[in-house]
Structure formats: structure tokens, C-alpha cells
Amino acid sequence: MMIVETIAKIRRLANVERMTIREISRELRLSRKVVRKALRPDVTAFTYKRKRQPRPQLDTHIGQLEALLAEELPKPKRQRLSYTRLFEMLRENGYAGGYDSVRRYAQRWFKERAVSAQGVFVPLAFAPGEAYQFDWSHETAIIDGTTTQIKVAHVRLCHSRFFLVRAYPRETQEMVFDAHEQAFRFFGGACRRGIYDNMRTAVATIFIGRQRIFNRRFEQFCSHHLVEPTACNPGAGWEKGQVENQVRTARNRFFKPPPRCGSLAELNEWLEARCLTWARTAAHPVQRDRTVMEVFTREDQPALVPLRLPFDGFHEVEAVASSTCLVRFDHNRYSVAARAAGRQVQLRAYAERIAIFLNGEIVAQHPRSFARHATVYDPWHYLPVLARKPGALRNGEPFRDWDLPDALRRIRQRLAVHPDGDRQFVTILSAVPEAGLEAVEAACTSALEARLNSADAVLNCLARARDPEPPAPILTPASLTLGLLPEADCARYDSLRAAVRA
Known part of the structure; x- marks a missing residue:
């Protein structure tokens, strides 16, 4: 096959030097047929692609190889068997051919199925204030010198792409409520619709199609903030593709390398500042002449639903206080007032605290512990x-x-x-x-x-x-003051005695 340089040399000799085909053939030691082919006006390069690769040894093992490839296709690329391992497995079953045939066939097989596996999607557009998307991710941070696996909540406005990420130790329902409250405070309002996957903290029952039954507490939360919840179809993450893509963006920007903080609260303050910095500098993907913050302040923020009072976002469970005035929750124990010992109480778990009630009266309140088998005491409960x-x-x-x-x-x-x-x-x-x-x-x-x-x-x-202080003396008005003060005269008493004797 002729290379591009040889074709260019033939064309220059013919069109610039005015040499004949025979002379060019002798000069370059090429056949005249090849020279004529290179002088075609529309040809500057020649390529050859084999239409069919002969594989006499592999043809008898195609079925076995395709079965192995089908098992590997759903796996992440890091977990798939290498081509060398596939080749060795075929050799163990009698394959006598070479490695290159297996590699070429496997590469072409994966390439043909790459588009169908990835899928083809339709880009989505949202009006200002119309919707937000919510998702969780698992990240790593160094908190108080200890490498810790944390759960990160992502809330993203679909129109402006403004987002907030917030770290939590759990993915429980009270954490979901707190993440939304913090995000709505951060945005200055809520959207009319929220888009979620089918997480258990929100969805109680999944039916065919779009129909869902959301759990009662989550519906109360959405009703409080006038948000209409929408759940994606199972396995259809592209329906909230913005927040799915944000997970990767936030991981690369905020969690590589793992951030170092003294506490989870300090980490959340740092993340909030980073989100603001990113929004002020990142260009909007549609309105390229504006930053994300400009689109948010001009279009998204005025269309948000105004904030109401914060939702009382707790997860309530029934428990019985022990004779030692302790209530067990989430692998930990919390003390309660002595009058609640041996009685059934209502424990409300918030993102950062625990509140315990007895017949509607609070009998204990503690900072929440996320350790295991810890006991949190309030000595005054035992007075x-x-x-x-x-x-x-x-x-x-x-x-x-x-x-x-x-x-x-x-x-x-x-x-x-x-x-x-x-x-x-x-x-x-x-x-x-x-x-x-x-x-x-x-x-x-x-x-x-x-x-x-x-x-x-x-x-x-x-x-x-x-003891109360003694009262101040009463001041007598001048009009009531005696002009002539009475004098003590014991002689009057003697005169009375004399009258009695008489």
C-alpha cells in the first residue's frame, strides 16, 4: 500500500516536472498501473480495509467466546476479564488459535454494543423555578484526623444549575429533611417540583409507570414547602441526569484530595463556600455569556416559592425507657428524666439531636451520637x-x-x-x-x-x-403633719386612779 508521501511525489513529478507515466515508473520503480492510480484527480491517499478476517481456528469457538463476553458486558470495566484471560479460558477448552484473533473479535464485539449499552437520550429543559433534583453520593473526608466515609446530599436547581452539597453520617429520612431545609435556605426558596430516585426514605410503594406512593412523613414535608415530588423510573437515572453528573463534578472538585476538617459542621461550612465560589466563576452551559450565579439571581431566584417556617424534620420511633433511665436508638443509649423509667416514650431523631417525649412532654434532649454502643448521660435526669x-x-x-x-x-x-x-x-x-x-x-x-x-x-x-427586700418608708404629706406633738403625762393616769377610788 502506498503511503501519502509516495502519492505526493508521483503527483509532483507528473504535474510540476511534466514527466510521463513511464518515466515516473522508472524513477520510482513502481508499476505504471500504480502510477495511473495515484494520478487520479480525487485520490490523495489509499486505504485498505479487510471486509472479512479469516479465523479458521476461532470460528468453532465463537459461541463459547460470545457467552463469556455477554457475562462481562454488564460489569464495570475494571471488573471485566482481560482479553488475555479470555484467551486462556478458550485454550483450556480446546482452542488452538492465536491471541490476536480473540482480542480483535472481543474489541469489535464490545464496540458494537457500546452505543446500545450506553443508550441515547433526549436533552431536557426546565423553566426558572420549575424543578430541582436530589441525590446522594458516598465520599471520603478526613475529620478530626480520621479518614471517614460520609454521605453527601446533592440538591441542584435544574434551570440555573446552582447547587449545594452537604455532608452527613447517614442517609436516613431526618438527614433528607435537613438537607432540603439547608438547601432551601441556601437558595432563598423552593422549586415547585422535586425530582428523586426511588429512595426508601421518600417512596413507600412503586407501581408500573409513574405511579408512586410516597411515605407519609415525606408527603408532609413536601406539602409544607408546596413541592410536588416526582420519582424517576427504576434504572432511568438520566431523568435526573444533571444531579447525576454533578456527583462526578463535585467529587473531582471538592473531594479529591479528601478535605481535612475538624468536624462535620466545619466541613459543611467549607462545602457551602466552595459551592458559592464555583457558581460565581462557572459559565452556564446554555447561556455561555453568563455565570451560573448570574442566571440564578436574574431568572431562577425570583421564580422560587418563598420560604415558609422550617419543617420539623424528625423521624419518630416508639421506645421503652429502662429501669436505669436509658432509651436505646441507633446502637446508642440516651438518658431520660427519672419519671419516664419503665414507661413508653416517643423518640424523635433529628439530624443533629435527639428529643424524647412522654405523653407530649419533653423528658430528654441530647446531641445525637453517631458512634456505636455509646451512652449519652445527662446527670440532672438522675437527681x-x-x-x-x-x-x-x-x-x-x-x-x-x-x-x-x-x-x-x-x-x-x-x-x-x-x-x-x-x-x-x-x-x-x-x-x-x-x-x-x-x-x-x-x-x-x-x-x-x-x-x-x-x-x-x-x-x-x-x-x-x-427573701424580699423591706418596703420603702412611707412619706407623710406636710398637710397631715401634727403641729403640736403630744407629750407623755403620767399624772393623767394617777388622776384616773383617784377617780376610781372615790
């Missing part, structure tokens, strides 16, 4: 138990490393040397529910200044602080 069992103060687990105010801590240290020191200190603590912690702390400070360490002294200072 009624301490009043009956003051000896538990010394070795009770809830009271280890109790973070008391400085004055109370000093009183406790000085009472520790007394035989009934625990009982006296519990007596002081028992005044807190009625008088308040600040008042009791002030009474302890007064007792320490007077060099008094007993419970009676502290309670005395507390009672004196609560």
Missing part, C-alpha cells in the same frame, strides 16, 4: 434518684466527670471529707429544680466567701437571697 440514694453520687456512672459550675465543684470537694458529705451535696443539688442553677451557684459562692461548707449554710444563703 430524684440521688435524693433517695445519695450514695450513688460517689460511683454512679452518670456522675463521672460531671461538668458542674466552679462553686458547686468546690463545695463538693470540701464536703467529700465529711462522713455525710454526699448526702449534704445531694441536698444542695435538690434545690436546683426549684431555685435554678444560677441561684444555687450564687448561694455556694456566698457560702464559700463566708468559709462555710455545709448544706445548711448554702440553703441559708439561698433563702436569704430569695
Whole structure:
């Protein structure tokens, strides 16, 4: 096959040097047929493509090879068997041909099915404020020096492409609610429609077609913010392709290399700042002369549904408080007020806290723990138990490393040397529910200044602080002031006695 340089040389000799075909043939040692072919006016290069590759050895093993290839097609490319491994498997079953035949056939087989496997899609367009898309991704971050797998919520406005990413330790329903609340706050409003996949925290039942039954709490959330939820068809991720593509973009921009932060809250602040920076600099994919932020502020933001009051986004479960005043949830235990021991309570799990209710009255509130087998205590929950069992103060687990105010801590240290020191200190603590912690702390400070360490002294200072001040003296008007003040005269009494004797 002639190369392009040879064809160019033939054409120059014929058209510039005016040499004949015979002379060119002798000069370049080519046949005259080849020279005539190169001098055709529309030919500057020659290619040859074999229409059929003979494979006498492979033809008898085509069925087996195609069966192996069909098993590998659904797998990710990293998990597919190599061509060498396919060749070795065929050799084990009697194939006597070469490796190149297997490789060429496998490459062509995968290429022919690449388009059908990837699919062909229709680009989508959305009006300002019409819809947002939501999805989760799994990323890696270094939090407080520990490499941690986190769940990242992605909320993206379909028209302007403005988005927010936020990290969470779970993908539970309360995290979904919090991610939406933070996103709506970030955008300054909500869209009229939300597009989701069929996640269990939103969809309760999937029917054929578009019909879905959303779970009750998720419907309450959407109703609160006037959002119409829409679920994609199963396996049709392209229906929310913008947020699917955003997952890859955010991973490359924000999580490579893994960010280092002291806490999850610090990481979320950093992510929010990065989202704003990206929106101010990235060009809009349709309106190339504008940035994403410009399209958002001019078109999307005015069309958003105004924000309402925040939705009370909790996940509620029923639980029974143990005799040790503990409630179990998500592999952890939380203390409750002593009056709830042994009774059924309602635990509301939020993204960052736990609230526990007994007959509608709150009996405990704690920061949420995402460890496993941890116990979160509030020592004040056990105060009624301490009043009956003051000896538990010394070795009770809830009271280890109790973070008391400085004055109370000093009183406790000085009472520790007394035989009934625990009982006296519990007596002081028992005044807190009625008088308040600040008042009791002030009474302890007064007792320490007077060099008094007993419970009676502290309670005395507390009672004196609560006594009302004496009223101010009443001023007598000048018109009611006596001009002549009366004088004491005992002689009048004597005259009365004399009259009685008579």
C-alpha cells in the first residue's frame, strides 16, 4: 500500500516536472498501473480495509467466546476479564488459535454494543423555578484526623444549575429533611417540583409507570414547602441526569484530595463556600455569556416559592425507657428524666439531636451520637434518684466527670471529707429544680466567701437571697403633719386612779 508521501511525489513529478507515466515508473520503480492510480484527480491517499478476517481456528469457538463476553458486558470495566484471560479460558477448552484473533473479535464485539449499552437520550429543559433534583453520593473526608466515609446530599436547581452539597453520617429520612431545609435556605426558596430516585426514605410503594406512593412523613414535608415530588423510573437515572453528573463534578472538585476538617459542621461550612465560589466563576452551559450565579439571581431566584417556617424534620420511633433511665436508638443509649423509667416514650431523631417525649412532654434532649454502643448521660435526669440514694453520687456512672459550675465543684470537694458529705451535696443539688442553677451557684459562692461548707449554710444563703427586700418608708404629706406633738403625762393616769377610788 502506498503511503501519502509516495502519492505526493508521483503527483509532483507528473504535474510540476511534466514527466510521463513511464518515466515516473522508472524513477520510482513502481508499476505504471500504480502510477495511473495515484494520478487520479480525487485520490490523495489509499486505504485498505479487510471486509472479512479469516479465523479458521476461532470460528468453532465463537459461541463459547460470545457467552463469556455477554457475562462481562454488564460489569464495570475494571471488573471485566482481560482479553488475555479470555484467551486462556478458550485454550483450556480446546482452542488452538492465536491471541490476536480473540482480542480483535472481543474489541469489535464490545464496540458494537457500546452505543446500545450506553443508550441515547433526549436533552431536557426546565423553566426558572420549575424543578430541582436530589441525590446522594458516598465520599471520603478526613475529620478530626480520621479518614471517614460520609454521605453527601446533592440538591441542584435544574434551570440555573446552582447547587449545594452537604455532608452527613447517614442517609436516613431526618438527614433528607435537613438537607432540603439547608438547601432551601441556601437558595432563598423552593422549586415547585422535586425530582428523586426511588429512595426508601421518600417512596413507600412503586407501581408500573409513574405511579408512586410516597411515605407519609415525606408527603408532609413536601406539602409544607408546596413541592410536588416526582420519582424517576427504576434504572432511568438520566431523568435526573444533571444531579447525576454533578456527583462526578463535585467529587473531582471538592473531594479529591479528601478535605481535612475538624468536624462535620466545619466541613459543611467549607462545602457551602466552595459551592458559592464555583457558581460565581462557572459559565452556564446554555447561556455561555453568563455565570451560573448570574442566571440564578436574574431568572431562577425570583421564580422560587418563598420560604415558609422550617419543617420539623424528625423521624419518630416508639421506645421503652429502662429501669436505669436509658432509651436505646441507633446502637446508642440516651438518658431520660427519672419519671419516664419503665414507661413508653416517643423518640424523635433529628439530624443533629435527639428529643424524647412522654405523653407530649419533653423528658430528654441530647446531641445525637453517631458512634456505636455509646451512652449519652445527662446527670440532672438522675437527681430524684440521688435524693433517695445519695450514695450513688460517689460511683454512679452518670456522675463521672460531671461538668458542674466552679462553686458547686468546690463545695463538693470540701464536703467529700465529711462522713455525710454526699448526702449534704445531694441536698444542695435538690434545690436546683426549684431555685435554678444560677441561684444555687450564687448561694455556694456566698457560702464559700463566708468559709462555710455545709448544706445548711448554702440553703441559708439561698433563702436569704430569695427573701424580699423591706418596703420603702412611707412619706407623710406636710398637710397631715401634727403641729403640736403630744407629750407623755403620767399624772393623767394617777388622776384616773383617784377617780376610781372615790
